[in-house]
Amino acid sequence: MTVMATPPQRSNPTARTHEVTNQPPPLVGHDVADDPVLLEGIRREGAEWYEADLHRVGRLAGSEEVRLQAEQANRCEPVLHTHDRYGNRIDEVEFHPAYHQLLDVAVREGLAAAPWADPRPGAHVARAAGFMVWTTPEAGHGCPISMTYAVVPALRATPELAAVYEPLLTSRSYDPGLRAPASKRGLLAGMGMTEKQGGTDVRSNTTTATEHADGTWRLRGHKWFTSAPMNDLFLVLAQTPGGLSCFLVPRVLPDGSRNTFRIQRLKDKLGNRSNASSEPEFDDTVAWLVGAEGQGVRTIIDMVTMTRLDCVLGSASGTRAALAEAAHHVRHRSVFGRKLIDQPLMRNVIADLGVESEAASTLALRVAGAVDRAERGDTHERAFLRLATAVAKYWVCKRQPAAVVEALECLGGNGYDEASGLPRLYRDAPLNGIWEGSGNVQALDVLRALRREPESLDAFAAEIDAASGADARLDTAWRALRDELVPTPDIELRARRLVEHMALVLQGSLLVRHAPAAVADAFCASRLTPERGLAFGTMPGGLDLAPILDRLPGRIG
Incomplete structure (x- = not known):
């Protein structure tokens, strides 16, 4: 005969095991620019005219939508595709849409190279404050924005190149994808300085540049840490007969063909994971000299x-x-x-x-x-x-x-x-x-x-x-x-x-x-x-x- 054990006494099964208390609400729905230090700073440094726009950027930066985009851009990290399905070399990096959304706002708000085309006193201060506010929720996408801002004064060392590219670099249009630069509404720029054998000691670089009769140069070598490889243009250091020199390297040539920019791998970094950093290899890569030969640094x-x-x-x-x-x-x-x-x-x-x-x-x-x-x-x-x-x-x-x-x-x-x-x-x-x-x-x-x-x-x-x-x-x-x-x-x-x-x-x-x-x-x-x-x-x-x-x-x- 089977004896049934007496069932245990149970408490009310609908009782809650715990109640969440004493936990701060999420820090969303606020104005990131609502900060007296920033506001006093832009007034003091001559950009008081930017205050209303800074608050508008600040409210967007503090929104739940942008907080989610920041998380997505970092959790869904960039993926390198060296070849297409048919075996053709493409060297493209795929990003989560959230990364592009963050970049789109940054460029549209003038946080890339726009100040170089803005005659108003305080334009660079306004951009600095906007950059600080907008990169608060997510810093990784700030890397291509920073390099695009920074490339303009260096590119002006060769006025004929600046005349072609500066209007597109200072544009407020984010236009992703690898296409001929002149066919795009806006461009982003990067740089390739360091190599594995030298790092900061760029004068020990081994990448070489050879001049061609058409006025272009051809690069051969390997860079160790080049961020934002999907940007359109890069300033690169290479050795010439006259010494270390600076070159402009586009991902896509003016005729629409792909320049040789073989991405060997993406860096597996401690942080800054929304942004791709890469090791590109140059092999007969077309480049234009920026500044004087031997004056690269x-x-x-x-x-x-x-x-x-x-x-x-x-x-x-x-x-x-x-x-x-x-x-x-x-x-x-x-x-x-x-x-x-x-x-x-x-x-x-x-x-x-x-x-x-x-x-x-x-x-x-x-x-x-x-x-x-x-x-x-x-x-x-x-x-x-x-x-x-x-x-x-x-x-x-x-x-x-x-x-x-x-x-x-x-x-x-x-x-x-x-x-x-x-x-x-x-x-x-x-x-x-x-x-x-x-x-x-x-x-x-x-x-x-x-x-x-x-x-x-x-x-x-x-x-x-x-x-x-x-x-x-x-x-x-x-x-x-x-x-x-x-x-x-x-x-x-x-x-x-x-x-x-x-x-x-x-x-x-x-x-x-x-x-x-x-x-x-x-x-x-x-x-x-x-x-x-x-x-x-x-x-x-x-x-x-x-x-x-x-x-x-x-x-x-």
Whole structure:
């Protein structure tokens, strides 16, 4: 006989096992440009006329639709197709439609090369602010945008080439696909500098160029890290009898035939995964000389200067994006019976991140303003730009990873979850410090400028002197820095320390003159004194943090 066991007593089967509470809502439906630091910056640097457009871009950047596009573009990574179904070599990269949608907005909003065709003062500042806002949700597509912006001044070294291509590069039409450049509504550009045996040491490049009777050149060689291989045009360095030279290489020739641009593989990168980076091989590849033969570095350095500016803008944007997520979280999350934003230690951390972000954005927009005024003939601003770009590139990019990981920690375990968006920001964070010259390259470039171009130090000093007497801590730091600037046998060994101090004193000068008193006070107390802490959240007591916290981004509504 089978004995039935007595069934266990069950609780109400409709009872919920848990209820989701104390979780911040998604940071969507907000205006990314609703940030006093950005808005004050564009007014100060001469682009106040752009404010309404910046808010329009900011509302789109903060939308749920664009957040989804950013996730899709990074989860569905680019795919290389070397051949078509019939075995023909095509060397094309397929992207998720979201990537194209992001690029379309960027080009349409004038964030690529449009400022070079815009006569309004402040055009480059407007573009810089727009770039910072639009790349907040997704940074990878900013790479082809940056290179297209940067290629124009270098291409002008050969006016006949600039006359053909500049109108299409400055276009606000995104026209993807490989076709003859003249048949398209707009073009994107890239660059191919480094090779596997040399990296930063481009003078050791082995790619060669041979001149032909028709005025073109033929390239043969292999590049190690060429991003955005589906762009239309590339500036490439190659060796000629006269030395290292710069060349324009189109993916498609004027007659519509494919130029030889064999993509050997796509890089499997830590971050920046929405954007394809490749190793192209040149074999009898048609090219046109840009600038003088043997002057390749001098020609392409104009492009490098502009892409370094975008590294600063991108790192300031990435720092600000992480801060916005952290600030949004602590405004909504309660722990131990109080909102995180109301707890003293968290206030110190978030305020410290806010000071870091404001210093980065203020410096980035100041450099963009110098670009704008230098392009309009201001020699003082051009001299300032020579040092300020390298100093800002070194420090702002160096600080981004530390700031992002601290912001991630503010979310606790939630920040370590891909759904929060912080892991992607963290993977992207080191890129700008590496691209266009790592920290050592920037530090050595500063030493080179100090040695060869003393007028750049004069302009740099004048910028800091503008705040003389406003803060004793800044004055003391500036006196100490002047002593460090004296050449000594070990100056190369201590170059990073020197450039770090230059960046902090420059940021301090800008904040003392332009930021609210509480922000400037917190910066000088936490960055310019011997007692400064090493981690975020170590600002000394006695500071007024409320005005700093009131300026944080990441507010909905």
